[in-house]
Amino acid sequence: MTTPSSTARIVWPLVIGVLYGMSLRLGLARDPTGLWKIVSTAFLIVTPFSLGALAVLMAARVGPTTPRRDAGVAAKAMLLFLVTMFVSLLEGLLCIVLVLPVFMLASVLGGMLAGWLHRHAQAGKGTVSAIALLPLLCGPLEASLPPAQSEQVVSTNLHIDAPPGVVFDQLADVRRIRHDELGFAFVHLIGLPKPIEADMQGSGPGAVRVSRWEKNVHFEEIITTWERPRAMHYRFHIPPGGIPRDALDEHVELGGAYFTVLDGGYDLAPAPGGGTTLTLTTRFLNRSQLKLYGDLWGRMVLQDFHRAILGLMRSRAEAAKAVAAACAPATSSAPYTCTAQPFLTQPFKVASHMQTSTPAEAR
Numbered sequence: 001m002t003t004p005s006s007t008a009r010i011v012w013p014l015v016i017g018v019l020y021g022m023s024l025r026l027g028l029a030r031d032p033t034g035l036w037k038i039v040s041t042a043f044l045i046v047t048p049f050s051l052g053a054l055a056v057l058m059a060a061r062v063g064p065t066t067p068r069r070d071a072g073v074a075a076k077a078m079l080l081f082l083v084t085m086f087v088s089l090l091e092g093l094l095c096i097v098l099v100l101p102v103f104m105l106a107s108v109l110g111g112m113l114a115g116w117l118h119r120h121a122q123a124g125k126g127t128v129s130a131i132a133l134l135p136l137l138c139g140p141l142e143a144s145l146p147p148a149q150s151e152q153v154v155s156t157n158l159h160i161d162a163p164p165g166v167v168f169d170q171l172a173d174v175r176r177i178r179h180d181e182l183g184f185a186f187v188h189l190i191g192l193p194k195p196i197e198a199d200m201q202g203s204g205p206g207a208v209r210v211s212r213w214e215k216n217v218h219f220e221e222i223i224t225t226w227e228r229p230r231a232m233h234y235r236f237h238i239p240p241g242g243i244p245r246d247a248l249d250e251h252v253e254l255g256g257a258y259f260t261v262l263d264g265g266y267d268l269a270p271a272p273g274g275g276t277t278l279t280l281t282t283r284f285l286n287r288s289q290l291k292l293y294g295d296l297w298g299r300m301v302l303q304d305f306h307r308a309i310l311g312l313m314r315s316r317a318e319a320a321k322a323v324a325a326a327c328a329p330a331t332s333s334a335p336y337t338c339t340a341q342p343f344l345t346q347p348f349k350v351a352s353h354m355q356t357s358t359p360a361e362a363r
Contacts, residue, residue, distance in 0.1 A: 012062075017055035017077030018084050021047065024135055025090060036139035039258050039288045044099060045106050047135045048078055052107030053114035057128055065115040074111025078103055094191035095249040098297050142289060150286040151262070152295050156306035157279040160314045162321040164229035164268040164276045170316045171232050171266050172200040172209065181315060185308040187301050193217050193247055195309070209234065215247035219254070225265065233265030258288040259298065278313060280306045 024047050028036040036042060052074030056065065059073045082103065085091045110131075117127060160167050175197050188194050193214035198221075200209045209221040219242045225233035238255035248254065254261055264282035271277045282302050286294040 013055040013059040013073055014077045014080050016058045017051045017074075018081045020054055020132065021051045021078075021081040022084060022088075025085065028139070029090075035143045036136070037143075037289075039290070040139065040142055041289055042135045042138040042142050044102060044290060044293075046138045048103040048106040049110035050131050050134050051077060051081060052109070052111035053131045054128065056111040056114040057118060057131070060115065060118040065118055067112055067115060070111045070115030071108045074107045075104060077111075078107035092191055092249045094187075094252055097190045098252065102293060145289075147287075148289075148291065150291045150295055151283060152286065152298055153281060153283045154299050154302040154306065155279055155281040156303055156310060157277055158307075158310040158314055159271055159275055160278050160317050161275045162317040164270060166320050166324070167268055167276045167278055167313065167317040168229040168232065168266075170313055170320060172198075172203070174198040174312070174316075177312065181312050182308045183311050185304050187304045188308070191248075192301070192305070213247075216244050217247045218242050221264075224263070229268055231265065231267050233263070235263040236261045258286070259294070260285050260287075276317075278310060280310055282306070 024043065025038070028038055028043055031037075038044075055077035056070045056073050059065065059069075082096055082100065086093065086096050114127075114131070121127075174195075177195055177197055179194065182188070182194060185192075196212045196214060198209050198211045201207060202223075204226045205223055207223040207226070209223065210218060211221060212218045218239075220237040220239065221234035222237055223232065223234050225231050238260070243253050243255060250256055252259060262283045262285055264280070267279040267281070269277045269279075284298055284302065286298055288294045
């Protein structure tokens with residue numbers, strides 16, 4: 001049977017840590033002055049540091065401390081805090097996963113430092129108060145720093161066993177994307193909506209491709225470069241209401257206060273051994289105070305998303321090539337049109353593709 005002292009040593013430090021973290025999370029979100037922000041060093045690094053430290057100091061009042069025990073108490077308190085934010089719908093799974101590494105590291109470091117202070121300096125009420133107030137002191141200091149932003153470019157390429165002309169024709173209209181076509185992507189597993197289709201309205205520079213994702217997400221890609229079969233570039237336009245509030249957490253919302261995508265596009269080049277090297281590039285803007293961490297996660301998320309999209313383009317382009325080969329007539333003058341294509345985005349006219357492909361592309 002658990003003794004009162006054991007209960008106090010195990011439960012109350014975790015409860016104190018969660019209450020402290022939730023108080024700051026709710027308070028910072030409702031700050032009318034703008035001095036304290038959720039996506040800031042004060043909340044994403046200093047707050048978990050203080051939370052871990054306070055949990056360990058509470059545990060030290062009713063039992064001995066060791067570095068290993070301090071790390072465990074801090075990690076458990078942080079994990080319970082993250083679960084509480086998720087269950088209370090303050091943060092979605094995507095945000096939780098993004099902050100998990102830095103939260104856990106900062107919390108464990110804070111807990112181990114607090115344990116060391118308790119063992120060697122007999123930390124008292126003054127130490128507890130200073131640690132608790134640390135995020136509130138850092139917030140205004142961080143807000144006084146000049147605003148800064150970071151532009152990052154992410155490029156991913158993939159080899160496709162189809163000529164550039166066939167690949168290019170799969171990029172404009174991307175209709176009826178099935179879940180199995182995208183394959184596995186970690187970003188979709190943790191909550192990023194999956195693309196459903198992309199509808200091209202017009203052709204050439206100035207045309208608009210409307211991209212639709214799950215959860216009623218929609219945005220526009222305005223074509224800036226159209227050079228079949230070499231390149232299709234665009235700039236992003238996210239209209240008001242294009243990202244519903246329940247689709248993405250506001251802290252990672254595209255076009256939001258902290259992150260947005262600027263432009264991107266596809267580049268195609270004949271591969272030396274045949275086929276096409278397709279490159280997808282996206283340029284994004286990180287306005288958060290955590291430049292290094294935000295850039296790192298932004299690049300990882302886009303790389304993962306790029307791989308899923310390029311895989312889709314590969315399967316459809318290679319299916320289009322197979323249909324073209326199956327429908328080839330016995331003579332070059334015979335008329336034909338293929339319409340039996342389970343993976344294609346639109347009726348595939350083999351004759352038009354063959355006529356617009358250069359000998360190098362058709363190889």
